[in-house]
Amino acid sequence: MNFYAIKAIYKFEMARTFRTLMQSIASPVLSTSLYFIVFGAAIGSRMGDIDGVSYGAFIIPGLMMLALLSESVSNAAFGIFFPKFSGTIYEVLSAPVSFVEVVCGYVGAAASKSIMLGILILITARFFVDYEILHPIWMLSFLVLTAVTFSLFGFILGILSNNFQQLQVVPLLVITPLTFLGGSFYSISMLPPLWQTITLFNPVVYLISGFRWSFYGVSDVNIGMSVGMTLLFMLICISIIWWIFKTGYRLRQ
Amino acid sequence: MSSIISIQQLNKVYDSGFVALKDVNLEIKKGEIFALLGPNGAGKTTLISTICGIVNPSGGTITAGGHNVVTQYRAARNIIGLVPQEISTDSFETVEATVAFSRGLFGKPANPQYVEKILRQLSLWEKRNSKIMALSGGMKRRVMIAKALSHEPDILFLDEPTAGVDVDLRRDMWEMVRGLRENGATIILTTHYIEEAEEMADRIGVINKGQIVLVEEKDALMQKLGKRELTLQLQTPLTELPAELNGFALELAKDGHELVYRFDSQSEHTGIAELLKQLGQQGIDFKDLSTSQSSLEEIFVNLVRDSK
Known part of the structure; x- marks a missing residue:
């Protein structure tokens, strides 16, 4: 193992993050604040509690996931x-x-950045709504697991992309819709039965549900299922990267 | 001297079907400066990239310091430094940070004293805190060299190191390369500038269309292939050569003002004495004479033409 190399790459990537602090940190925090103002304070006050959790608090895990997923993928x-x-x-x-x-x-650097961002959003949320974290260890574990998994996914996209446009297609056209439809803003039990079934094919549902469970102890799907699905996706990503480096696909001619 | 790099039956076929390297066999000796010459697209960069791990070989084996570059890539790459042809740097990084990065990437613990030494050698120390994008082209080239030297490699590849570099810097680089060799490094350079190979190299390899056409000690090559020319400036121009001089490889040049005699510098009998005697007998007088040796450039052009 070449630990000096890991350190060098990690340091280099983190330096890049801090050079572009505004776009790396400020813009996701700003957009999340806007979500809280619109959905939490303005609309949320007119919405009923979901599973005994106020709407403003209910959307926190979803919003964190929204930022975590898209930032992990695009950073990596x-x-x-x-x-x-x-x-x-x-x-x-x-x-x-x-x-x-x-x-x-x-991937370590991209995930670190996303985790910092997630925590920053959590702190920002405090200014808008009250919330509690029932299982902080689980919450952190989910945060790390998701950040790493989706950074791995982003890393693959980065290798496969041939231009800047392709680089943005997946975060924009795949991650964002999946997160919005994955229960960031609602409990999937609020959907009609058919859509509930369809929704279960959306992997992000398992992430958001599990993450929300770590906050409020309520979830749409089984918590073990959430962890299992995420680990499975992580394993698939690692296998693909292993294959890419073994064959040199899109890396070595 | 023993080989530090050994290439056997190396082939590279790109996905497009282009055959970039064909049955290349090459031994690089420890501690030498080896110049790889060849026209554009001959396979110079592909050869270097394959040794360094940037391009996967299609067949054959390469060892560096006795380590197979594919199966024992860590040990092999540890001792190799590469300065690629294209200047590609992280524009927003500082000079010192990027060199420290390279050192870490190659598995060496941080060593600010060593980094300082390299930066001073390459006249980059004053610029250590500058962002790379603020540097001139020649400075960027030096940064690339500093990066390649950051992990104290035994073998250094310089792919067209002096392309687009001014004369002063070129001389500096030659000095630096000689200094590295004196410290025991092996240097392989590709170049378009034949004077560079002539000036620097111990041995010369010529590659054309993916095949090694020739590998030879530079001096031996110059002697073996080197033809000498004797040029006589005539007092009165000649319109044609007298029949008595037909036995000599003579040519009239500059509208008959010059007489050029080609001879083999290696042979015992160059024929110069006879020629001058004959000229005297024919009453052909000359005011000046000079001899010249064909340059590596001519040798190279002839080789590449022959192998077509």
Whole structure:
């Protein structure tokens, strides 16, 4: 294991994050605040409690997930896409590192950034609504697990993308709809039966449900199922990355 | 001297079907400066990229320091530094940070003293806190070299190191490369500038259309293929050569003002004495004479033409 390489990549990526602090942190925090103002304070006061939780508090886990998923994917995707685009990837490819070190560095940094962001949103939410966290350890575990898994997913997208447009397609056209329809703003039990069944094919449902459970002890699906689905997705992503580095697909000619 | 890089039966076929390298066999000796010459698209960069792990070989084996570059890539890459042809740097990073990054990436613990030493050698120390995008092209090229040297490699690849670099910097780089060799490093450079190979290299390899056409000690190559020319400036121009001089490889140049004699510098018998005697007998007088040796460039052009 080349730990110095992991450290070097991680440090490099985090430096990039802090260089672009405004767009990395400020804009997600701002948009989340807007959600709280609109859905929490303005509309939320006219909505009834869901599963005994006030609407403003109910949407916190969903909003955190919304930011966590899209930021993890786009951070990790950009992190590896840019060296490919600028040509500096040559150095990583010619370095004595395996996919393990590269992934730990890039994905670790992208996930760290998302986790910081999630916590920042949680703090921001405090200014708008009261909430409680019943299972803080589980909450943190979900946060980390989700951030890592979706950073892995973003890393794959970054390698597969050929241009900036492709880089944005998946976060924009896949992640955002799945999160909105995955119960960020409602409990899936509020849907008609047919849609409830269809919704269960949306992997994000399991993330949001499990995450919400860690806050309020209520969930749409079984908590074990939530953890299992996330781990399965993580495993699939790791396998794909392993294969990419083994064959050099889209990396080495 | 023993080989530090050994390439056997190396082939590379790109996905497009383009055959970039064909049965390449090459041994690089420890501690030498090896110049790889070849026209554009000959396979120079592909060869280097395959050794360094940027391009997957289609067949054959490469070892660096005795380690197979595919199966024992960690050990092999640890001892290799690469300066690619294209200048690609992280524009927003500072010079010092990017060199420290490279060192870490190659598995070496931080060593600010060593980084300082390299930056001073490359006249980059004053610019250590500048962002790379603020540097000139020549400075960026030096940053690339500093990055490649950051992990103290035994083998250094320089892919067209002096392309687009001014004369002063080119001289500096040559000095630096010689200094590295004196410290025991092996250097493989590709170049378009034949004077560069002539100036620097111990051995020269010529690659054309993915095949190694020739590998030779530079001096031996110059002697073996080097033809010498004797040029005589005539007092009075000649319109044609007298029949008595037909036995000599002579040519009239500059509208008959010059007489050019080609001879093999290696042979015992160059024929110069006979020629001058004959000229005297024919009453052909000359005011000046000079000899010249064909340059590596001519040798190279001839080789590439022959292999077509």
